Amino acid sequence: MQRSMLKSKIHRVTTTHSELNYEGSCAIDEDLLEAANILEFEEIEIWNVTNGARLATYAIKAARGSGIISVNGSAARQAQVGDLLIIATFARYEEAELKQHSPSLVFVNEANRIVSVKSATPTQLA
Template identity: 45%
Template structure:
């Protein structure tokens, strides 16, 4: 049996931009992507700590070490610059494999940098 499990998370990143007139997605600093085991075009769930919004989109690679966390397209209406969000990815794996899986969780600082 295959099940969907929590794969990785960027916990409490700060939204730096919201670009309504753009094809939908979230642009993330490449360093954050690598640390959180995310790849370009991967589906993610966004949870907005400030307003409770929860939605899905996909990742676009942003400039490395820029701190960029930009919601694009319709997702831009679900956030305000400065909001704190959680970015979660999930994976499909065999149930037995999932029992031993340990998700990757990163905690960026207030500038979306990794210490």
């Protein structure tokens, strides 16, 4: 049996751009993608802390060190500049893999600069 588990999370980033007339996706500072182990074009979940909206899209790279979080295309209707977001990815794991499973948790400051990166343990996820 496989279980769908949290793979990574970027916690409480601030939306810097909301581009309705763009073909879609979410542009994320490459430093944040790397820290969270998120690949370009990987599916992401976005949870808007400010307004409660939830959506799925895919990640694209924004310039390294820029702090950019740009919600694009139709998703732009769900996030405005200044909104706080949680960006998460999930993956399927076999039962045997769960003993070593440890999601990457990336925490940022108000400028979307990395403050800390942690590996979660099951008790931290409860």
